[in-house]
Amino acid sequence: MTKSVQAYFATENDAESAKASLQSLSIGRETVEAIPEDTDMTPIIPVAGSTNSGGGTFNFTEVVSPKQDHEHAKSDKKTLTHILHFTLPAEEIERALQIIKDHKGYINRKDME
Template sequence: MKKHIEAFFKTENDAESAKASLQKLSISNPFMEPIPEESRLTGVVPVLNQGTTAGVAGFKDFIKPNKNTTDEDTPPETDHLTHLLQFDVDKDDYNEALAILKKHDGHMDKDKI
């Protein structure tokens, strides 16, 4: 049986690295895309692997819009999520997939963990 996973990342590099690491598992239909800047995501939390089940830890505004600063030497804040990676994984590989997403700073909808 397959499970569908959608994970969000702060950088394209994090998403690409996670996708590459997931190739050792039995995944199918991997798809990565940028998240439009004007999109607002709520209820997205970091992926945590706690033994055989996944959980969540203290939600702190992981989704933030780009904030422009007045100081020209300081780059704009880039703490928002920019890329979505979705794929299907065999139920037997689900926890290992979550561990890989955690390693690559992935975030998931809290209702789907």
């Protein structure tokens, strides 16, 4: 099964860098674009609480319920400027999320359902 993912970044360079790193996976239809002004950013969450500076392992459940101050997450979302769209096989989603996390990306909570 193929999964569609949207990842949000603070800069176009972050999005392009993540896209380049994702090339090691079987991604397809990848595009980077500016986030439209009318985008509902409510369901956007940091991947595994990107403010976590500990060297912990990636935990898929933290993507859905990040252990992070929600007010801080809301203020972070206001600075997101670019979105990376791509598809990939469902079995590669955890590796893709790790790459997005490494590039300080955010994802749409709906992509994880």
